[in-house]
Amino acid sequence: MMTREFLLIRRPEGIPGPDDFKLNTRTLGPLAEQLVRVRTLLWGVDPGLRGRLSDETSYAVPLELGSAVTGFVVGEVIESRDPRLAAGDVVTGAWGWREIADVSPAAISPAPERGGLPLESLLGLLGIPGITAYFGMLDVGQVKSGERVLVTSAAGGVGSIACQIGKIKGAQVTGLAGGADKCAWLRDSLGLDAVIDYRAEADLDAALARVFPDGIDVVFENIGNRMVDTLLKHMRNHGRIVICGQTADYNLPPEQRHGIRNTRNIIGRRLRLEGLVAMDYASRYEEARRDIRAWAAAKKLITKEEIEVGFERLPGAFASLFEGSKLGRKLVAAA
Amino acid sequence: MMTREFLLIRRPEGIPGPDDFKLNTRTLGPLAEQLVRVRTLLWGVDPGLRGRLSDETSYAVPLELGSAVTGFVVGEVIESRDPRLAAGDVVTGAWGWREIADVSPAAISPAPERGGLPLESLLGLLGIPGITAYFGMLDVGQVKSGERVLVTSAAGGVGSIACQIGKIKGAQVTGLAGGADKCAWLRDSLGLDAVIDYRAEADLDAALARVFPDGIDVVFENIGNRMVDTLLKHMRNHGRIVICGQTADYNLPPEQRHGIRNTRNIIGRRLRLEGLVAMDYASRYEEARRDIRAWAAAKKLITKEEIEVGFERLPGAFASLFEGSKLGRKLVAAA
Numbered sequence: 001m002m003t004r005e006f007l008l009i010r011r012p013e014g015i016p017g018p019d020d021f022k023l024n025t026r027t028l029g030p031l032a033e034q035l036v037r038v039r040t041l042l043w044g045v046d047p048g049l050r051g052r053l054s055d056e057t058s059y060a061v062p063l064e065l066g067s068a069v070t071g072f073v074v075g076e077v078i079e080s081r082d083p084r085l086a087a088g089d090v091v092t093g094a095w096g097w098r099e100i101a102d103v104s105p106a107a108i109s110p111a112p113e114r115g116g117l118p119l120e121s122l123l124g125l126l127g128i129p130g131i132t133a134y135f136g137m138l139d140v141g142q143v144k145s146g147e148r149v150l151v152t153s154a155a156g157g158v159g160s161i162a163c164q165i166g167k168i169k170g171a172q173v174t175g176l177a178g179g180a181d182k183c184a185w186l187r188d189s190l191g192l193d194a195v196i197d198y199r200a201e202a203d204l205d206a207a208l209a210r211v212f213p214d215g216i217d218v219v220f221e222n223i224g225n226r227m228v229d230t231l232l233k234h235m236r237n238h239g240r241i242v243i244c245g246q247t248a249d250y251n252l253p254p255e256q257r258h259g260i261r262n263t264r265n266i267i268g269r270r271l272r273l274e275g276l277v278a279m280d281y282a283s284r285y286e287e288a289r290r291d292i293r294a295w296a297a298a299k300k301l302i303t304k305e306e307i308e309v310g311f312e313r314l315p316g317a318f319a320s321l322f323e324g325s326k327l328g329r330k331l332v333a334a335a
Numbered sequence: 336m337m338t339r340e341f342l343l344i345r346r347p348e349g350i351p352g353p354d355d356f357k358l359n360t361r362t363l364g365p366l367a368e369q370l371v372r373v374r375t376l377l378w379g380v381d382p383g384l385r386g387r388l389s390d391e392t393s394y395a396v397p398l399e400l401g402s403a404v405t406g407f408v409v410g411e412v413i414e415s416r417d418p419r420l421a422a423g424d425v426v427t428g429a430w431g432w433r434e435i436a437d438v439s440p441a442a443i444s445p446a447p448e449r450g451g452l453p454l455e456s457l458l459g460l461l462g463i464p465g466i467t468a469y470f471g472m473l474d475v476g477q478v479k480s481g482e483r484v485l486v487t488s489a490a491g492g493v494g495s496i497a498c499q500i501g502k503i504k505g506a507q508v509t510g511l512a513g514g515a516d517k518c519a520w521l522r523d524s525l526g527l528d529a530v531i532d533y534r535a536e537a538d539l540d541a542a543l544a545r546v547f548p549d550g551i552d553v554v555f556e557n558i559g560n561r562m563v564d565t566l567l568k569h570m571r572n573h574g575r576i577v578i579c580g581q582t583a584d585y586n587l588p589p590e591q592r593h594g595i596r597n598t599r600n601i602i603g604r605r606l607r608l609e610g611l612v613a614m615d616y617a618s619r620y621e622e623a624r625r626d627i628r629a630w631a632a633a634k635k636l637i638t639k640e641e642i643e644v645g646f647e648r649l650p651g652a653f654a655s656l657f658e659g660s661k662l663g664r665k666l667v668a669a670a
Contacts, residue, residue: 051599225598243601259594263560264386266578267610274609275602 001028003100005068006314012053014251015322020053021069021097021315028100031079035102038075038091042307044123045317045330046071046157050250069314070096074111074122085110092122097314099334112286115293120331124157124303125292129329132244132278133161133220134288138169140276141218141242145170148212150231153222153247154192155182157303157329162220162244163190164301171218174211182327189302208234218242224249226258228273232265243275251322304328310335336363338435340403341649347388349586350657355388356404356432356650363435366414370437373410373426377642379458380652380665381406381492385585404649405431409446409457420445427457432649434669447621450628455666459492459638460627464664467579467613468496468555469623473504475611476553476577480505483547485566488557488582489527490517492638492664497555497579498525499636506553509546517662524637543569553577559584561593563608567600578610586657639663645670 004025012020031037049071055062063070073096077089082105085091093108095101111122124130136158137143149166153159154175163186166173174194175186183195194211201207208216208230215236221228222245231241249257265271281288295301306328308317317330339360347355366372384406390397398405408431412424417440420426428443430436446457459465471493472478484501488494489510498521501508509529510521518530529546536542543551543565550571556563557580566576584592600606616623630636641663643652652665 051603225594225596228598229594243598246599246602249599254596254599257596257598259560259564259596260598261560261589261592261594263563263578263592263595264581264584264589265610266608267581267612268386270610270612270615272607272609273601274607275600275605277602277605280605 001100002026003028003098004311005099005101006097007066008053008063008069009065011055011065012050012251016050016053016315016319018315023312028102031081031102033081034105036077036082036085036091036105036108037079037100037102038093038095038108039078039100039334040073040075040095040098040311041090041334042074042120042123043097043311043314043332044072044127044129045314045321045332046128047245047247047250047321049318050247050322054250068096068098070094072123072128074119075101075108090119090122092127097311099311112289113293115297117293117296120305120307121296121303123331124305124329125161125296125301126289128278129157130161130292131281131285131288132158132276133165134292135278135281135284136220136242136244136276137162137165137218139281140274141220141240143169143171143218147171147217148214148236149173149218149220150176150208150212150216151220151222152176152227153245154186154195155327156222158244159220159222160186160190160303160329161301163192164295166218166220167191168295168300179327185304185327189304204230205233215239220244223247224257225260229258229260229262232260232262232271235265235269235271237269239269239271241271241273243273247322305331307331307333309333336435337361338363338433339646340434340436341432342401343388343398343404344400346390346400347385347586351385351388351650351654353650358647363437366416366437368416369440371412371417371420371426371440371443372414372435372437373428373430373443374413374435374669375408375410375430375433375646376425376669377409377455377458378432378646378649378667379407379462380649380656380667381463382580382582382585382656384653385582385657389585403431403433405429407458407463409454410436410443425454425457427462432646434646447624448628450632452628452631455640455642456631456638458666459640459664460496460631460636461624463613464492465496465627466616466620466623467493467611468500469627470613470616470619471555471577471579471611472497472500472553474616475609476555476575478504478506478553482506482552483549483571484508484553484555485511485543485547485551486555486557487511487562488580489521489530490662491557493579494555494557495521495525495638495664496636498527499630501553501555502526503630503635514662520639520662524639539565540568550574555579558582559592560595564593564595564597567595567597567606570600570604570606572604574604574606576606576608578608582657640666642666642668644668
């Protein structure tokens with residue numbers, strides 16, 4: 001049986017390009033004992049992967065050169081040597097940019113109950129993006145009714161869910177995004193209280209002061225150091241900055257990243273900055289999914305996906321994340 | 336009745352100097368209705384005051400030019416037009432660098448029970464330093480038995496109390512300080528598990544890696560951005576950095592401060608950075624003081640003060656804080 005996979009052959013400098021990856025075709029032998037053979041149906045395309053392509057230590061060890069690119073996926077079992085899984089089962093995992101993969105059952109999970117949501121929800125509302133938004137807003141951010149909340153990368157896969165969870169909890173939610181179409185979607189489709197189009201604002205400080213004359217209680221932050229440094233000037237006492245992503249910094253070596261200087265406000269306004277990784281909440285995934293399914297059924301949570309078709313489009317889809325031009329969460333589906 | 340006071344007449348650049356303050360003598364008229372006249376017995380000399388001398392916004396509004404310098408003090412009531420206070424009462428407040436002051440009863444507090452501790456404990460163990468160390472370690476830092484704790488400015492007024500509270504709670508406590516005498520005191524008198532003399536270490540990263548081969552759970556941080564940036568590389572998963580002071584940054588304008596870049600670890604290691612201001616815990620002061628008195632009585636908490644005598648020595652005592660050379664908390668007593 002033939003399969004294709006993308007290997008990381010070079011550590012990207014800046015935005016990952018086609019020469020950083022190699023499309024490799026190889027033959028799979030018979031399935032080894034205790035493994036499960038899966039065919040990938042959907043690949044999530046997430047900015048967080050960028051960190052693993054560098055050789056900096058992060059919560060995940062850097063991906064080794066020559067190995068297949070990792071990433072969250074949905075697949076179907078096509079052969080199983082584990083009694084708990086059978087051909088036809090839909091499963092999720094992180095086996096990454098491979099069309100067919102032999103994986104350990106410990107590294108895959110049966111798909112959770114979808115409650116009427118489409119397959120792609122397994123990589124969105126019911127997957128890591130939804131889990132991240134849920135625990136980021138509620139557990140780390142401790143968002144309360146009436147609080148003033150800012151979500152950056154608000155039109156993104158995680159940010160757009162975070163915005164809506166804020167609204168569900170009764171917060172005043174402002175979304176920050178780049179481009180008129182994203183901002184219109186946030187305002188008109190998600191019903192946010194305000195939007196900031198950072199491309200249309202010459203002075204972000206002035207925009208923040210206009211939208212948050214009394215300051216910000218909770219930030220759900222996806223951009224990086226420069227944004228955090230700006231936001232530190234606009235926080236209210238006891239404000240929380242949930243450090244969820246650093247999209248603008250992933251492509252920069254540490255010495256080129258913006259350095260955060262407005263830290264006097266951390267004491268002065270008793271601020272909390274805290275990072276989160278969704279996988280830490282593994283024992284509570286079902287708690288999040290129960291709420292998310294109910295909110296989605298009540299049309300309080302919607303998503304927008306852009307699905308490209310064809311395995312070979314993965315590197316391009318990934319690079320496009322850093323151009324920041326598209327509206328909707330990016331996925332690639334098997335042809 | 337004559338009194339003397341120090342006025343802020345210029346915003347200091349760098350370390351505050353004698354030309355930034357003016358010793359002013361003036362005559363007090365009869366005590367106004369509802370006020371209390373106090374004679375200052377002891378002035379606390381704290382690096383945190385430095386922030387208020389600049390015109391940057393902080394948790395306290397900047398001190399106006401021409402007004403008396405503020406700061407925590409202990410005094411004795413010499414005349415009262417408030418029925419709750421009488422001549423001879425020992426009180427604490429923040430009326431600052433004034434020998435005699437007419438203050439509102441709302442701005443002063445009767446001295447708490449000292450439990451055998453000396454008068455200066457009202458500005459140390461039982462005052463803001465003790466309260467800050469207590470809630471910083473236990474409430475913000477959530478220090479637990481067996482955890483690996485680093486306290487910076489460990490020989491300082493707040494840091495030395497924080498170190499000992501860490502030991503009382505069963506943590507492995509390392510103190511970071513500058514100079515052999517401070518480090519000897521931390522090791523021999525406070526019984527810390529390890530000390531790092533940052534002046535004797537050519538490479539702080541190497542020293543931290545040596546003392547914390549498995550990383551740091553909790554940092555009680557008093558120095559500022561450069562230190563935080565270094566420490567971010569040495570934290571364990573779910574580590575907490577209690578941002579308590581920024582002594583190295585107080586004297587720098589924001590654009591000259593070090594910028595924090597190692598923020599990838601905030602997500603990667605799920606770190607929490609959080610600032611605190613002791614006054615937020617006003618409703619819980621007695622909870623801290625009850626523990627502190629008991630620990631002091633059991634000789635588990637000791638302090639070291641350096642008391643200069645004479646009101647006129649305040650500006651010099653304050654400036655000396657930023658030279659970092661002295662061991663022991665600085666106080667000035669009335670002659």
